[in-house]
Amino acid sequence: MRNRIRLRAAGAAGALVAMVVACIDASAAWGLKFEVWNGSAWTSSVNVAAGSVVKFRFGAYFDADSPPVITTADGTGTAQALTRFTGSNRAIGFVAGDFFQNVVRTISSGNPALIQIAGNRIGGTAVTSFGSQLFLADVPFETYKQIYTGEVRLSPDTSSRIIEIQNNTFGSGNTAGLTFYSSASLVNKQSGAPQAGGPGRLDITATIQVTAPCPSDFNHDGLVNESDFILFVISYQHMLCSFPAMPAGCPADLNADTIVDDVDFTIFGHAYDELECP
Numbered sequence: 001m002r003n004r005i006r007l008r009a010a011g012a013a014g015a016l017v018a019m020v021v022a023c024i025d026a027s028a029a030w031g032l033k034f035e036v037w038n039g040s041a042w043t044s045s046v047n048v049a050a051g052s053v054v055k056f057r058f059g060a061y062f063d064a065d066s067p068p069v070i071t072t073a074d075g076t077g078t079a080q081a082l083t084r085f086t087g088s089n090r091a092i093g094f095v096a097g098d099f100f101q102n103v104v105r106t107i108s109s110g111n112p113a114l115i116q117i118a119g120n121r122i123g124g125t126a127v128t129s130f131g132s133q134l135f136l137a138d139v140p141f142e143t144y145k146q147i148y149t150g151e152v153r154l155s156p157d158t159s160s161r162i163i164e165i166q167n168n169t170f171g172s173g174n175t176a177g178l179t180f181y182s183s184a185s186l187v188n189k190q191s192g193a194p195q196a197g198g199p200g201r202l203d204i205t206a207t208i209q210v211t212a213p214c215p216s217d218f219n220h221d222g223l224v225n226e227s228d229f230i231l232f233v234i235s236y237q238h239m240l241c242s243f244p245a246m247p248a249g250c251p252a253d254l255n256a257d258t259i260v261d262d263v264d265f266t267i268f269g270h271a272y273d274e275l276e277c278p
């Protein structure tokens with residue numbers, strides 16, 4: 001059974017890698033990038049249980065192989081690094097009780113409006129909603145710049161749903177949504193907006209898949225596999241939910257009788273055979 005599970009897990013991982021590669025291939029040539037933390041890496045989507053807190057980050061990128069073309073007073077060149085983002089972002093798919101929290105600017109300067117939270121939105125629509133990085137000397141080549149980080153706190157609502165974090169407003173009035181330092185500037189200090197005739201903007205959004213309850217998925221990765229089995233065994237050895245070293249909430253007590261015993265193992269075993277959460 002273990003080998004079968006390993007093969008199935010490897011197949012799922014292979015499909016995921018192919019999907020991620022396809023997303024990266026489609027990311028030419030510049031734009032905004034939203035990512036979520038899956039516990040070990042930044043990625044474009046996560047699968048979590050209701051009530052979870054999901055970390056996310058927001059930044060801007062350009063493809064070094066086809067960077068945006070920019071004209072400044074020094075001439076026409078290509079992007080070297082992000083100068084400034086102006087605009088706001090949002091989440092689509094929030095239900096009552098879902099909200100943003102702990103949004104922190106990580107780029108070197110900006111206006112407080114950039115990280116103001118209002119319902120499902122972050123940032124304002126005026127030109128004051130911006131984040132910048134300032135250089136006083138030569139600009140290092142930097143194809144990605146993180147602008148802020150934050151968290152989505154999910155309501156306990158257990159209905160399956162998808163939340164997408166994406167851009168809301170890009171630029172304000174005559175102010176461009178993104179500007180970059182240009183390679184045409186003698187001291188690499190001038191910046192400009194990408195030209196319309198150059199490579200196009202393509203934002204990369206992030207999705208949070210909220211799944212139906214799956215009590216045996218102790219590490220909330222959408223699968224019931226050996227990782228969960230290891231967590232179950234630890235709780236099984238402790239046995240009593242009141243034992244000080246028992247994980248908070250005693251999640252391995254699947255029939256809620258305050259001990260982790262063979263009855264719970266039988267329940268876990270059925271979920272383990274199914275591998276995937278419903």
Ligand SMILES: [Ca+2]
Nearest residue numbers: 217219221223
């Ligand atoms: Ca799991």
Ligand SMILES: [Ca+2]
Nearest residue numbers: 253255257259
């Ligand atoms: Ca039990």
